[in-house]
Amino acid sequence: MSHIRTLFEDWVTVFNLVVLSYFFLGNGIYTILMLLSLRATWVHQRQLAYQGLDALRVSPVTPPVTIVIPAWNEQDVIVDCVRTALQVDYPQLQVMVVDDGSTDSTLARLVESFGLLEMDGAYHGGLPTAPVQTYYTNPAIPSLLVVSKIRGGKPDALNAGINLCRSPYFCNIDADCLLERDSLLRLMDPVVNCTTQTVVSGGIIRILNGCETRGGRLLKVGLPQTWLERFQVVEYLRSFLFGRTGWHLLGGTLIVSGAFAVFHRETVIEAGGFSHDTVTEDMDLIVQLCQWAADNKRKIRTSFASDPVCWTECPSTLAVLANQRRRWQLGLCQTLWKHSGILFRKKYGIVGMLSFPFHSYVEGVGAVVEFLGYALVPAFIYLGMIPTRLLLVFILLGFVYGGFLSVGAVLLEELTYRRYPRFRDLVTLLIFGLLENLGYRQLVLFYRFQGVMKFLFGSRRWEKVTHVGAIAEGTP
C-alpha cells in the first residue's frame, strides 16, 4: 500500500512540475510577446500618421487582388458581405463568391440583389475540387463573379476560388465579415513594400457585435451588451494585438486568421492549396507553407499588420461559443499532429524551434494540463499532497497574471488604435480584462479540453458557427 502511495506521490510531483512549467513558459512567453508588440505596434502606428495610402492606391506596382468569399448557408449575411467587399478601396479588385452547395437561399439572394445572370464558364482546375456547376455575373458589375459548386467544405470552396482567381494575390474573408474601406490597401502595404516575397499577409479581426452598421458599412464602433461578447472583445485584442504581432516580430507566425488574410496565389497552389485534413484550414496552410518553403529552399515571408481591420460577428450564446472553441482546438491539434515533423527541426527556423513547440505545448497540450490542474487540485489538497497556502498563492498568481496580460492588451489598444472612442468603453474593457480570468477563461478552457478529447477520441467534423446576422441587422 505504501508503495502505491509513493508511486502516486511521485506522479503528483511530476504533474506539479508540468503544471508549473506550463504556467511559467506560457506566461513568460506571452509577457515577452506583449513587450515586443508594445514597441512594434507603437512604432507602426506612428508610421501610419505620415505614410498615406494614396501612393499605394495609385502605384503601378500595387498588384491586383481577388477577394474570395466562401459561403455555405449564409443567407442572412452574404449580401451585405459582398456589398462591403465591393466597396473596398483598392485599385484592381475582383470579388468572387463561392457558394459551396448552400441549401438555403444564399445564392438566390445574391442573384436577386446584384441582378446576376447565369453564364457559361470555363474552369481550370489547378487544385482538385468538387465540380463547379454554375457561374453568375452581371456585366454592369464586372468585378463580381459568383459561382456555385457541389458541397465540398470550406477548404474546397477556397481552392475553387483560387482556381478561378486571375490575380496574383487573393484575400479570403468569411461571409460574416465586414471590411473597412482601406483595409485591403493596408493589408497589401507590407506585401508591396518588402523586398522578400510576402506570401501571406494577415490583418486584425475585431468584434462587430455592438457596432452600428448599415448597408455593409460600419457607422459607429461600440461595445456589445452581453458579458460573453465583451470578454471576447478583450480576448481578441489580446490574441491579435500582442499574440500575433509578437510572433510576427519573432518570425514565427503560425496562425493568420482565415477570416481575413491575403495569400500569394501561385505559392499557395505550389504548396498544395487548402487542405481537407483539418478543420482549421487557415492555420494548416500557414504551417504547410513554412514547411514547403524550407523543404524547397524558398525564401518567403509571412506578415501580420495590426491596422488592417476586418469586423466579424462573435458568438453571442454559450452553445455557439462552445462549438467555435471546440473546433478551433480540434483544428489546432490536427494541424500540430499533421505537421509534427517540423518540431525542433533547425531547418524550419523559429517556427520549428520556438513557435511550433510553444503552440504544441502551451496551446495544444496545455489545455489538458490546465484543465487537469483545476480538476485535480481539490483532490491533492484533500490528500494533503500540496501545501494549501502555496497552492492558494499560486492560484492567485494565475488569476492576476492573466489579468495583467489582458489589461496589457487593452493598454496596447489604447496606446495605438483607440477604436473604442468613449471613455466608458475603455473603463469597461479594463474591468472585463481584470475579470476575464475569473470564470470566462475557465469556461473556454473547458471547451478547449473538449476539443482535445474530440481530437483524441471523437468526431472530427466541422461544426458550423451560426450567425445572428449582425451585419444585416445593423444595430447592436
Added chain:
Amino acid sequence: MIDHSDPVTQLAFMIVVSVVAGTFLLIAVALFRRWQQIRYGRYVHALQRKYRPVLAGILSGARSPAAIEILREMPMAELEVLLEPLFSRRKLPERSLVFFQALCLELGLIELWHSRLARGPRMAAPYSQSGASRESLGRPGMGLLLRAKSIRNLGKLRHRPSWPLLVKALDDPRAEVQFVALRALGALGAPESFPLLRERLHAVAQGNSQSPPLRGLRAAMASFDLACAPALVPSLRHGDGNVRLQGTEILRMIVSREAAFQPHLTLTAELLSPQMVELLLAALAIDANSETRARTAEIIVFLADPRATRALRNLLLDHQWFVRLRTVQALAHLRQAAAPLHVQIRGCLRDSHWQVREAAIQTLLSLGPEGTHHLYEHFLASPNHPTREQIVEVIERRGVVFELVEMYSNGANGVDARMVEQLAAESARVGLSGILRSVPPEVRLRFLSRLFSSAEAKMRFHEGTQPGLESAVSTEHVLEFLPRVAA
C-alpha cells in the same frame, strides 16, 4: 496567510504583489493616455475654432495680409497643427498648389521643414526651439515623426527646390523616412534628381546597398515624367541583368502611365532617344532574362519603329508563357501596333497555357470589329473545346452577348449571325437563356423567331416537340426549350 518560513510561498506572494502593482500601473497608464488624448483633442478643436475664419479666408484664395499676419504671429507648432488636415488629405488640389507653396513660404514653414531636414535625424529641432509653446504638443524626442512629416509636406506641396534635401533624406537611418522621401521625390518629379536616384537603383539592384528600399525606389522613379526616360539608358545597357530588369520595369511603368493619359501615345526616337530605341529592339527584346523580355514587350507596342512588329511577333512566340502573356496583353492597348499581328494573336488562342489564350481573347475583343471577327471566326472553326469555353466565358462576362443578341434580332448577318446561332446551338445556352430573359420582350421575340427560322434549329426544335405546335408555343416555352434545342 503567508508562511514566512516557506521561501517558495514568500516568493510566489511577492510575484503576486508585483503583478498586481504592474496591472494597476497599466490601468493608470491607459487612463492617463485617454485623458491626455481628450485634452489634446480639445486643444486642437479650440485652435481650429479660433482660427477657422482666418484660415477659411485664406484658403478661399483671397489674399489677406491681415490674416497672414495673424497666422505669422502664431507659434510654428500651432500653425502646423492647424494646417495638418490640409496635408493629411490624399492630394492637394492642383490649382491651389502654387498658392499653398507661397503661403507656406511666407509663413516660414518651408524654412522650418528645410531646417529639420538639414539638421538630420539626431538633431531635428524640437518645438521648443522653433517658437512653439510648451503646451503645443509636449512630445519631445519625436524626431522621426517631425522629419517624416516635413518630408511629406514638401512632397505634397511639390516644392521642387527641396529636391537636394529630399535626396539627402534617403540616407536617413530609418527606412520609414526613406520611404516618405522617395514618395516625395516621386511627387516632385525634379529631373535633376532622376540620375541620382538611378545611381542608387544600380547600387541596390546589384546588392551593394540595402537602402533605400527597391520597391519604393522603383515606384518613385516611375512617377517621373516621360521626358526623364532617356536618363535610364545606362540602366538598360548595364552589364548586370537585375539592373537592366529594374530599368526596364521603371520605363514600362512610366510608359503605361503616359498611355493611360494619352490613348494614342507613340514613342519615337526623339522622345526616348535613338540609343534607347535601339537597346529596346536589339538587346532587351532578346535579353537572357525572360522577365526583362516580358516588360520590354509592353514598351515596344508603343514604339513607332518598323522593326517593332517583328520584335513583337518573336515575343508572341517566346518559349516562356508569361512573356507571350504580357505581349498579347500589351497589344490590347494599341490598335495600330496590333493590326499587322492579328493572325499571330489569333494563333495565341491555340496556346498551351490557358492564361495566354484568355489574354488573346481579351485582346482581340478590344481591337474593335476586326479583332472581334477574328475571334468569332476562330470560334466557329475551332474544334478545341476548352478554348471555345473560354471564348464564351469572356464574351458573356464582358456583355458582348447582349450586343450580339441585339444585332441578331435587328437582322445582322455574316459572322455575327453565325456566331449567335452557334452559341445558341451548343456553347452558350445557359448564358444566352439568361440574357434572353432579361432583354425587352419584343427583342426576345424577334431574336427567337429569327433563330428558329433557320433550318437546322427548326429541325432540332421539331425533334423535341409535337409537329404543328410551334406556332402555339409561347416565348417562355421556347426559352425553357432552348437548352434542349442546343442538346
